[in-house]
Amino acid sequence: SWTTDLEAALADPDYPIFFDAAVTHLRPDTLMRAIAAGKHVYTEKPVAPSVAEGLQLLEAAEARGLKHGAVEDKIHLTGWRKLAALVDDGFFGEVRQFRLEFGWWVYDGHDVTCQRPSWNYKKSGGGGLIFDMHPHWRYMIEAALGPIARVVSAAWTATPERVDEQGQAYKVDVEDSTAALVQLQSGAFGTINASWATRVRRDEPLEFQIDGTRGSAIVGLHHCHIQSMAETPAVKWSANAELAVDHRSEWRPAPDVPAGTNSYRVGWEGFLAHVLTDQPFSATLRAGIRDVQLAEACHQSQRAGGWVDMPAIIGA
Template identity: 40%
Template sequence: MAVHQIGIIMNGVTGRMGTNQHLIRSIVAIREQGGVPLTDGDVLMPDPVLVGRNEQKLKDLANRYDIPRWSTRLDECLADSHNQIYFDSQTTVRRADGVRKAIEAGKHIYCEKPTATTLEESLELARLAKKAGVKNGVVQDKLFLPGLLKLKRLIDAGFFGKILSVRMEFGYWVFEGDWQEGQRPSWNYRKEDGGGIIVDMFPHWRYVLDHLFGSVRSVSCLGVTHIPQRVDEKGKTYDCTADDAAYATFELEGGVIVQANSSWAVRVNRDDLLTIQVDGVEGSAVAGLRDCKVQHRAHTPKPVWNPDIENPFDFQDQWQSVPNNEVFDNAFKIQWEKFLKHVFRNDPFPWDFLEGAKGTQLSDLGLQSWREKRWVDVPELNI
């Protein structure tokens, strides 16, 4: 058995998502399990170098997770031929510049979404990467969540018959920061810093809908800033210039209708922070992040509207849970392993920069629909 070291520049890893999902639960977890096993018995071992602007944070992370390499000098890391992959989880407004530098340095690139703040810039990065011949990928983690994998299993098995509609509810109450500290960084609520729930979440909804139910063909969206002021990490009150909620309808190829509510100003009264209900002629399902429950047509109750009597049905109790039938790993880690094998052995990896650009496209069109108060068609993209 041979162990193949693969150097990875991890830029922006001191942020919440970069630290928890990409460093601790993905790269550190892969190292602790002994690397990524390959079909021939060899192993891929990630060798990260942590990159950022805060030297103390980098030192602390490196010491805590036994990572020998860290740096505040991105250009030096890009010049090191040992580093084959550049990963970016910086704030959205900084991402495109880092990715451009990595393309120029000939690195393979894996990054968080959105890849850029506009469609034009996202497509530019896709074209530059293609021209340079570097492999590229975008994080599309929700495809690998247990709940959505179970949903995909149902779709592949033909459980729904003809799918009619999808209802998505996402969000939770993000505290304003005055009497309780907010759970999200303050830049999320400033448009000038790349914030906004449409920019943040519509790229997720694009790949979820495209890969599970059919390509998005048109969108109608209303954005809102429900909370006009919040308190930042330093205790300073600031004006919220970005949307914190979006109420959208999507029409998919094949006629499936999707209603998607996204909000950081909603209190949760559902099974999970994200729930996706799929209704088909033969049956329905509701998937959360980890669980999925179903109701077949043969088990569907027959309620009659009568508000003058007590409801005789326990609707929640009439659904069945979809069994696990497999061991589910961390969604981010699964996609990291796939990208590492894509770089080293050219295994298939369909979630490239063009797929990332589709997410940015839907964000842009959602904002346009809100601004112009109308339905907007979603044209096909190519590079």
């Protein structure tokens, strides 16, 4: 059965789990109502507009003994599962640096229809690239490389005007492009560059490169290529001569991993097992709040300038 009556659904004991996939700015209220109704909650990201609001949700859920979870789907895709296997095998040695590049050209809607909904570019709708995508970067980076210690960030609006679904022009009042420098607790540094105003010349719209003392990997959501120390060429470079070297050919595909299933299904199956059998589940609200913490830290750095620390999430 289905209904558009939220209160009736929350009052129905046949539905013990509430899943929130609404727009971001409505999420804290709907999740809190579900928790008050005694529902286990599973939610899309970001779990809340701020760490403080996320902690309120976490405290409320745990006070009622309810299970809780957040969607962290990208690490279940083939590329990231291959990366996880490399990490487990110690392929990288000591990680020295990483970079994450993401984005594509999103048309402004004047001549070609915008490929993304207009709320993504409106503050009133909870838009902005940082809160849209940086929660993903947090769990993807930390799953592979360990905790983030601090971040310094810049953000800007590259496309100041867009056209909405009704054909009306509007001013973009959130960032659509970002750059961040990240330091891990291990001491390694990395960069995050993301934009809705860039053109793709990569194997995938997302590219994550890790460089370690024993080898490197270039990872997308679906593909992963590696170069071990033994395979690393002694590159020679001349500014005045084209060397005609195909550096892409010097990388090889990472070893295969067992076939996976839909990444959202993996998350759902894990959460359902958590609710029904108390199976451990890592992508809890606490993890989702950590996702929000990176986005919040980037905004704070953008406003104030300088580094912002990312201590462990406490509370609840």
